[in-house]
Amino acid sequence: MAGLSIGETAQRTGLSADTLRYYEKIGLLPRVARDPGGRRRYDERDLSRLRFIQRAQRCNFSLKEIGQLLKLRSAADASRPQVQRLTERKLAEVKAQMADLDHLQRELELLLNLCHGSEEGCPIIEGLES
Structure with missing residues (x-):
């Protein structure tokens, strides 16, 4: 299975592994794919979503507001x-x-x-x- 490990993703994004797990736990990230050993494997969609979250945080949006934005993101024109x-x-x-x-x-x-x-x-x- 391809994809980045949690450590590689943390290094690429500047987020801690704990933060990545927390984002998944609270639903900012959908359940991340797992390899046969149960280890998280992040793909390009996950990285794109994490970059979106980081940019929204720099705009001072709270995690709750970011959750709302992520829901609205899929229907950008209508929302x-x-x-x-x-x-x-x-x-x-x-x-x-x-x-x-x-x-x-x-x-x-x-x-x-x-x-x-x-x-x-x-x-x-x-x-x-x-």
């Missing part, structure tokens, strides 16, 4: 509105996170500036306490 809504929600989440991070950055810069300008006490600790 386009659903994919669009899911992506719009993800974009809104990312924008909110960026706003939170921007606020956090300004707050930390303020605390550091107070610290640099102070000769007594610790404005950072005092700022966190108030």
Whole structure:
């Protein structure tokens, strides 16, 4: 039987063997083919699906959302509105996170500036306490 072992697949994808088994367990990967000894053998479809999962993760989709995308992937034309809504929600989440991070950055810069300008006490600790 051809195909890549779990170790070879892990090396090619940068995912751990545990992650590959987990993806199969939760259904992100369909049951992977096994050789006569019961060892997993990954084919090109499995690798394509893993690359899809990794790209979706880089777009900040959760594993649950990736599962939804994978289901919608097979009927891309018909599911386009659903994919669009899911992506719009993800974009809104990312924008909110960026706003939170921007606020956090300004707050930390303020605390550091107070610290640099102070000769007594610790404005950072005092700022966190108030």
